[in-house]
Amino acid sequence: MLGEPIRDRRTERHERTKAEILEAAWQIARTEGLAGLTLRDVARKVGMRAPSVYSYFDSKNAIYDAMFAQGCQEFLRRGSRLVVTGDPQADLRVGSRMFIEFCTEDPVRYQLLFQRTIPGFEPSTGSYALAVQALETIRARLVEIGIDDPAALDMLTALTTGLADQQISNDPGGDRWLKLIDEAMEMFFAHWHNRIPRRS
């Protein structure tokens, strides 16, 4: 009557090693750049030779894809922890701050998820679905705040990714654009709250 599935110790170990490889990949990407990731380096970091990695991932792009999915899942996890207080402006501030800090705290992850700059890589359908889901959580939160104009959502993504992008590109490690978040949201809120969508 125990409903637990039979544990497969072999599979468990396999999954653990996959996770270990991914963690190594993140670390190397953060130091060498996302495009500078090589299977040799990843393998070495986990104490293997390059060919052994192929027992866990079919290709280098499969690693990128798993990293992409991990990034999306982390975003979804953080989004699910956000609460709705009922104060629209506060909710907007908290949500946008979460998003922008998510972007800036790991520029490599930002590059992988939001800029499509890796030569031959594009996410698999499964991973892409996670990204769609992530955008949907943002849309839903904006609706709860009382803003349901689709143009407002597009404006918000532009404004927040713009802040994140400038922060990463022009003041890495600093806060020159981070400290503009509250003011940006004030500006955004004043313009879009209780506004009737214009025709086209």
Added chain:
Amino acid sequence: MLGEPIRDRRTERHERTKAEILEAAWQIARTEGLAGLTLRDVARKVGMRAPSVYSYFDSKNAIYDAMFAQGCQEFLRRGSRLVVTGDPQADLRVGSRMFIEFCTEDPVRYQLLFQRTIPGFEPSTGSYALAVQALETIRARLVEIGIDDPAALDMLTALTTGLADQQISNDPGGDRWLKLIDEAMEMFFAHWHNRIPRRS
């Protein structure tokens, strides 16, 4: 009494060929991606073999650097053609539209100038100075519009690059974010015009 310098036909031809190589590099980067640029392809496009390119550029990065400088100069050229009408909002609209269209009309140029995503490349001091000069023209225009808070400049660069970035990443060739430009500038202007800078 003719003040013209003596023309050096050899140098002139050399410069012409350099320009031809750069144009080929732009074309290839636009189809193969900026990171996908190879000397072989560039050489072939101008009817040479790869080693011959070294008679014109010391390295591949020297080509990137020349492209970077060209991009900045094109931006400066367009900025110099903008007029100030005295209508602050109209001037803001025109300036931001110029900037965003400059970005979106050539995503490869945008990537080279505004995202630093090429492995070992960073602009030479001379080329970087052009980029600084370009930002300065934006700052000066914003002052003429009547907004001289440095935070406003940072907010404007975030907003405009954000619109450009979303347009390029999520609706290439379309106008989903381009058509938000006027509304974005309305929002920006309402917030920053005649505002006293806050302490910190």
Added chain:
DNA sequence: GTCTATATTTGGATAGAC
């Protein structure tokens, strides 16, 4: 599953003849 060995490709850069 992991290894060694190797195939394969690619691409930046140099040497030296013409």
Added chain:
DNA sequence: GTCTATCCAAATATAGAC
């Protein structure tokens, strides 16, 4: 200035032994 020939290095991926 341009070429051929070549070097050198890197990196993905596969074959097959253990």
